[in-house]
Amino acid sequence: MKRDFSAWLASFRSSIADYGYYVDFPKVFRNVDAVKVELNILNSLIGSKDIEADFKSLLTRYPEVMKCIPLLLAVRANEIYAMDEDGAYLYQFDKANYSIEQYALFMRKTGLFELIEKHIIGNLLDYATGVETGLDSNGRKNRGGHLMENLVERFIVKAGFERDVNYFKEMYIHEIVDKWNIDLSAISNQGKMEKRFDYVVKTDKMIYGIETNFYGSGGSKLNETARSYKTLAMESDTIDGFTFVWFTDGKGWTSAKHNLEETFDVLPHIYNIKDMEQGIMTEVFI
Template sequence: MKREFLKWLSTFRDSIATYSYYVDFEKVFGNVDLIKVELNILNSLIGSKNIKEEFELIVYKYPETLKCIPILLAVRQSEISITDESGSFNFNFSTQTRSISEYSNFMEKSGLFDLLSNHLVNNLIDYVTGIETGLDSNGRKNRGGHLMEDLVESYIQKAGFVKDKNYFKEMYIHEISSKWGIDLSAISNQGKMEKRFDFVVKTDKMIYAIETNFYGSGGSKLNETARSYKTLSSEADTINGFTFVWFTDGKGWISAKNNLEETFDVMENIYCIKDMENGVMRELFK
């Protein structure tokens, strides 16, 4: 039975966020634990009246405390580049590559001495936990991309498929061709383009190559995605024993519904979360 596009689109979700989507506290606490001893040593600087001298003594005795400095500035990498009136400088905090006085100068000019000596923080472990929480929230976009993959994979498993036995994650075109001896040159521009599919499901009669995505907000990328998957689907239709399947969802599609509708009208195997809930995988993968 022919599906109605607008009715199908109306089932799209605002969000598929899980509890850990907003902040991965396990990761946050793990990162803090890695430098907890060093942070406790630097805690002795809080409220110091002679912070420059005390910092230099700490670095002399415990040079490993240097690795904590970047995160105090909400920087993940261990190297920080600085440009001032004297020129450009690179500070490595994973190992001591400069004199202690140069690191001390960095602390002073970056404002960290002021932060510590004037009691603007009370405990560096709590302070870094807050920084890690903030930095982790920036990872929501990456986590959001994996949420749809995880959801689709859960339904593949519910349909009775077993990972690395009859369904596979992240397979390239050349891997599919090699594993099952199928010619996929029609979708690889005669072998010139290498594409990776999120999942591949293998049944006795068919190879299903699957792409997944969820768009909570609009943007030009959605139109590009709809057009490229429309082309990919038509190319896949020329290959015997091979089917391209697209699982997508998200209210972001409302801003690009015209392009999505064009793809929907010509692509048989395009589905949303509601379709998965209604058991489409058991019907499709036969």
């Protein structure tokens, strides 16, 4: 029975964020732990009455404390560029490249001295943990990019397949050709294009090349994706023993629904999360 595109699109999700999407706390704790000793040494400056002199003295005795300073400014690097009316400077924090006086100037002009000497914070270790948490939020895009892949893989496993036995992750066309001696020149531009599928499922009767993605927001990339997968669907249809399957979802598709519908009309094996929840994989992979 022909599926209704509008009803199918209406079941798309606005998000697939899981519990670990928001902050990777193990990573946060590892990063802070790497500079824990240095941060605790710097803690001795909190509430200092003469922080510049105390900082210079501290840096002379414990030069290694410099390596935690970039984190206090939410910078994940060993060097920081800064300029003023006196010139431009590229401060190194893994090994000093300026005088202690210049680093004290850096601390003053960036506001770190004020943060520490006025007791605005009570503990640099806690402060750094907060900074790391904020920095880690930038990693959500990367984590989000893998959410749909991971979700699809869970359903593949639930359908009874075993990784590296009858399903494979991130497999290139040439690897599929070499492993099963199948001619995929129709989708590789006669061997000139090296495409990688997110997953490949192998059954006794068929090889399934799988693509996965989720779009929570719109953009020009969605139209390009729909068009390219439409072409891939038509090219795959000419190959005996190979089937292209696309798992996609996300409310972002509403802005590119016409292009998606064109692909939907020519690609019988295009599914969303609801389809997976209803057991589509056990019906498709036979």
